[in-house]
Amino acid sequence: MEVSRCCQRRHRLLQTIASEARETASFTGRPVFAPEVMEAMRSVPRHCFVDPELEAAAWDNRPLAIGHGQTISQPFIVALMTDVLAPEPHHRILEVGTGSGYQAAVLAQLAGHVHSLEIIPSLAEAAQARLHRLGHDNVTVHCADGYHGWPEAAPFDGIIITAATPTIPPPLIDQMARGGRLIAPLGSPWDSQMLVVVTRDEQGALTHRNLLPVAFVPLRGEGERASE
Numbered sequence: 105m106e107v108s109r110c111c112q113r114r115h116r117l118l119q120t121i122a123s124e125a126r127e128t129a130s131f132t133g134r135p136v137f138a139p140e141v142m143e144a145m146r147s148v149p150r151h152c153f154v155d156p157e158l159e160a161a162a163w164d165n166r167p168l169a170i171g172h173g174q175t176i177s178q179p180f181i182v183a184l185m186t187d188v189l190a191p192e193p194h195h196r197i198l199e200v201g202t203g204s205g206y207q208a209a210v211l212a213q214l215a216g217h218v219h220s221l222e223i224i225p226s227l228a229e230a231a232q233a234r235l236h237r238l239g240h241d242n243v244t245v246h247c248a249d250g251y252h253g254w255p256e257a258a259p260f261d262g263i264i265i266t267a268a269t270p271t272i273p274p275p276l277i278d279q280m281a282r283g284g285r286l287i288a289p290l291g292s293p294w295d296s297q298m299l300v301v302v303t304r305d306e307q308g309a310l311t312h313r314n315l316l317p318v319a320f321v322p323l324r325g326e327g328e329r330a331s332e
């Protein structure tokens with residue numbers, strides 16, 4: 105993409121994210137996202153995470169198809185979920201639903217290491233190759249059913265589920281560190297869902313908070329079967 109046009113689109117997208125943050129603040133309690141989150145949204149090249157024919161739309165604030173009936177999330181939602189997780193350089197993060205690898209790349213700008221789980225083998229392979237090519241060497245993509253989390257690397261300071269699920273898989277709750285957070289779109293895949301944040305305090309107690317109605321593609325695998 106031509107450099108100056110790309111810069112203008114990035115700038116416009118950041119402005120859109122900032123204004124949507126203000127407009128949704130009565131739900132989210134976050135009128136302004138952290139500067140580090142906005143910088144990650146500016147610097148991760150979203151157009152490298154979609155097919156060439158969608159490149160021109162990559163800096164619009166909307167979800168885009170990535171094949172296999174899956175989508176790369178809307179940038180505002182990526183920014184919001186990242187801001188809620190508030191990754192720090194010493195944090196270990198788990199993502200369920202790698203998709204294109206875009207959300208993982210944004211998290212990896214801020215966190216120590218990101219483990220990302222993807223159930224569709226070709227998406228997992230493509231995302232890992234793309235992340236490596238772009239220099240995100242602190243992301244490891246595993247082709248696995250995210251229902252079970254990734255116990256080998258637990259506990260996680262932050263867990264993000266990027267597919268709709270009626271309930272949070274219990275293994276993911278078990279893999280939250282004390283002081284950790286989990287964010288997930290909860291609800292029926294065929295309806296809108298509620299973005300929910302779960303916090304585990306230093307004593308281990310859990311609290312839930314509803315953030316915003318959202319629409320995600322469904323979580324497959326064990327989680328889908330468990331809810332039938």
Ligand code: SAH
Nearest residue numbers: 201203204206207222223250266323324325
């Ligand atoms: N975070 C992605 C978009 C997620 S779309 C991005 O930034 O591009 C949801 C993804 O979750 C899809 O790629 C889908 O294949 C994957 N998925 C669905 N069920 C899953 C499961 N049980 N375990 C791991 N990945 C899953």
